[in-house]
Amino acid sequence: MLVFWKERLVFLAVPKTGTQAFAAALGPRASMAVNDPPELKHSPIYRYNRFFRPMFDKMGAEMETLAVVREPVDWLGSWYRYRQRPFLNGKPTSTENITFDAFVNAYLMGDRPPFANVGSQSKFLEPRPNGLTCTHIFAYEAQEALLAFLENRLQTRITLPLRNASPKAPLDLEPKTDAKLRRKCAPEFELWQNARRA
Secondary structure, eight states, X not given: OEEETTTTEEEOOOTTSSHHHHHHHHGGGSSEEXXXXXXXXXXXXXXXXXXXXXXXXXXXXXXXXXXXXXXXXXXXXHHHHHTTSGGGTTSTTOOTTOOHHHHHHHHTSSSOOGGGOOOOHHHHTOOOTTSOOOSEEEETTOHHHHHHHXXXXXXXXXXXXXXXXOOXXXXXXXXXXXXXXXXXXXXXXXXXXTSBOO
């Protein structure tokens, strides 16, 4: 999570949406960069609302929030590929010897096994009962629009390094799995479809 105090902007770090590259590029420019622990680095709206927003409110700052969301199948694919890395082999979170179709079916279970327990973009950005919502939500695929917004808001040029790229792996889904995902995770697709692209 990056806080730009003067610009009244907080960049929320939705996992697997390229936020490490933005943290590397903008960390030195930020007023505050929350890098650890992961629970705070990747603070969802509810955690931001509970811990960070009250602090900013007391300082008299009305902060806007920004987040990036990824197409849901691609987002799950990024998690799947990330968990195929050798350092996870033999661990409960590894997707070694598991197909992407099996991974997605496990994700759709009520009680997800550890390797498929990767959260939810829509839950991460779920509006709070007090009315707090994420102010700016950009589609991951609209990098030019996101960069233009940030460069204009922060009045700085941004060059993104390649960070945390997952290994290549086939991401094939059976038609019935794809249909089930779109039915059971409709809020994920709706969130992404409504995200800013310009």
